Every structure is written in C-alpha cells, then in structure tokens.
Amino acid sequence: MTVSTESKRPRSPLHAPTVGLLAAVAVVIFAADQIVKQLVVTNMREGEIIEVIDGVLQWYFVRNPGAAFSMASGQTWVLSLVAVGVIVAVAILARRIRSARWAAVFGLVIGGALGNLFDRLFREPSFFQGHVIDYISTPWLIPAIYNIADMAIVGGMICFVLLTIFDIQLDGTRPSRKKDDSEASAAESADGQDASEADSAPAAPADQGDSADAPGAADATSVENKDDSV
Secondary structure (H helix, E strand, O other), rough: OOOOOOOOOOOOOOOOOHHHHHHHHHHHHHHHHHHHOOOOOHHHHOOOEEEEEEOOEEEEEEEEEOOOHOOOOOOOOHHHHHHHHHHHOOOOHHHHHHOHHHHHHHHHHHHEEEHHHHHHOOOOOOOOOOEEEEEEEOOOOOEEEHHHHHHHHHHHHHHHHHHHHHEEEEOOHHHHHHHHHHHHHHHHHHHHHHHHHHOOOOOOOOOHHHHHHHHHHHHHHHHHHHHHHO
16 A cells, blocks of 8 residues: 655745735724614614715615615525625635735625624524615615625625736736746847857958968068078
C-alpha cells in the first residue's frame, strides 16, 4: 500500500487591513439600518406616510415578508436561508481578499444581508419568519418601499458587477494589465540584448587590397633610400 506524501495546499492567511475594512463597512451598514428601523417602529404607525420632500422622498412604514424592494413576498424562510448562505460565502472568501474595493463591496453586501436577516430572525410574527421593516419610498423612481439594508445590498451587487467587468481580481490585480506589462518588459529585454550583441561583435578585417599595396610602397621607399646613399 502506498501512502500519498502530497502536502495539502496551505490556506491563505487573513489580510488584516482588508478584512478590517470589510468588517467596518458591514458594522456601519448594519448599525445604521437597525437604528433607523427602531426609530421608525417607535415613532410611526404601520402604514403611516410622512412627506419629507413632496413627491420625491417619503417615510412609509410597512412590514415586508419578502426580499429587497418588497419582492418575493411570502418566501421569508427561503430568503433567510439565502442570507445565511451569502454571509457564509463572504466569510470564506475573506481569506482571499487583498483589495480595498472588494472589501468595501463585500462589506456592503454582508452588512445589508445581516440587517434584513436580523429582522427575519427576531421580529414579528415569529423566529425565521419575521417581517423586514421598510420605510423609504421614492415614488418618482420606483414604486417599491425599501430600507438602508436593501440599498447596501443592491449597491454592493452593482459594484460587484462593475469590478467583474473591469476584470479586477480579489487581490486588486488585473490579469490583462499584467500580461501587457510582461510583454512590454520582454520586448525591452529583447531590444537590450540585441544592442549588447551589436556592441560586442568583432570589428571587420581590414581591406585586403590596402594590405597588399602596403609592401610595394615599402619596397619603393627602400630603393629610393639606397639611390640617395650612392
């Protein structure tokens, strides 16, 4: 029986600055969302509308059993499981994140997911079936009513798509740019090598015709010297 000696691939260590940024963004989103929701529940009646900017922005208190922007009503337990899955997936990916942009994106998503998951777990009518508190209405833009957590999730997903389109990796690098830089470096190296080879090439031999004329000239000079001496 053979025993495999192949070592396991080492796990990437956590990158403290990016993980810290991710956690900070998530905490800020979660805290802001829950604080505003508590203010709405405490100071408004369900169904009440307060005009903030006439025709543009309203506070509209509703309890939403669905997803972001009041979609998928009646699927509270499914949405709760989805939120848990998103949080677990981000926690696993956190080890690979080295980019501040990706950290901020995932912080928005996980903060929004936690904000709405908290409502579904601990608000009425029951555990895992709780209704999300929605309170922002912009009738000129969309008919749905939403909250800070919804905005964070949607904003994070838009940024996710943009970073993917621009081919920015979790470590902040761009493979296409790396390829261009390596090709440019290789071209410069080739040019430098050609130049050094040209400098070190041996000099061309002297023209044979010139070297053949030289002995004759020397003989003529010798004869003239002898005549003078006589």
